[in-house]
Amino acid sequence: xxxLQPSRPSNPxxxxxxxxxxxxxxIMLLTCLGLLAGxxxxxxxxxxxxxxxxxxxxxxxxxxxRGKTCNRCGTTETAVEEAVQKLKRSLKELGIKVxxxxxxxxxxxxxxxxxxxxxxxxxxEPIEQWLSATTNQSKCSSTCGDSDCRTVTIxxxxxxxxxxxxxxKAGLLAGAQLLRGETPDACRPPAKSPEKNPxxxxxxxxxxx
Numbered sequence: 001x002x003x004l005q006p007s008r009p010s011n012p013x014x015x016x017x018x019x020x021x022x023x024x025x026x027i028m029l030l031t032c033l034g035l036l037a038g039x040x041x042x043x044x045x046x047x048x049x050x051x052x053x054x055x056x057x058x059x060x061x062x063x064x065x066r067g068k069t070c071n072r073c074g075t076t077e078t079a080v081e082e083a084v085q086k087l088k089r090s091l092k093e094l095g096i097k098v099x100x101x102x103x104x105x106x107x108x109x110x111x112x113x114x115x116x117x118x119x120x121x122x123x124x125e126p127i128e129q130w131l132s133a134t135t136n137q138s139k140c141s142s143t144c145g146d147s148d149c150r151t152v153t154i155x156x157x158x159x160x161x162x163x164x165x166x167x168x169k170a171g172l173l174a175g176a177q178l179l180r181g182e183t184p185d186a187c188r189p190p191a192k193s194p195e196k197n198p199x200x201x202x203x204x205x206x207x208x209x
Contacts, residue, residue: 060103062117070143075161083167114147123174130170
């Protein structure tokens with residue numbers, strides 16, 4: 001069920017911002033995306049002239065009868081909205097439209113499987129798959145009662161609320177895959193003498209993926 005109104009956390013969520021050091025990493029990813037876009041867009045045709053491809057982000061969380069969610073879901077909601085805006089700005093020029101869908105879990109459904117709350121899918125895949133992360137669980141509070149709720153662990157660090165920078169990173173990786181999927185045969189280097197014509201990507205493997 002699609003929620004038309006944003007859920008209200010039991011307590012105001014904390015703002016999540018991208019650290020300057022991590023932004024450098026994402027800029028590098030965007031540079032790679034730009035190279036890939038060169039494979040999908042002819043030199044005499046801009047990305048804006050192509051049919052926009054859609055990168056869909058789905059976020060699912062518990063919302064009770066009062067329209068409230070738990071603190072970690074409320075914080076994640078703020079992060080998701082921030083990340084989507086950043087991705088929209090970054091991927092628009094590459095011909096990718098980013099859309100966000102929010103799904104609601106009713107309490108009766110949540111009690112059957114609490115780990116289904118605060119889940120994110122990007123391009124149809126769970127965010128943990130894009131980030132090579134693992135999932136676990138921990139005690140939540142307020143709206144979730146005594147249930148154990150979903151956590152995500154990356155590089156030894158566990159997150160109860162998913163920060164914006166991780167959502168942005170996963171979105172850029174998904175955008176890169178979307179562009180690679182569009183790569184035409186003309187972008188691939190010729191079968192013979194590849195050293196004379198390396199193609200439009202940095203290496204032939206980039207085009208073939």
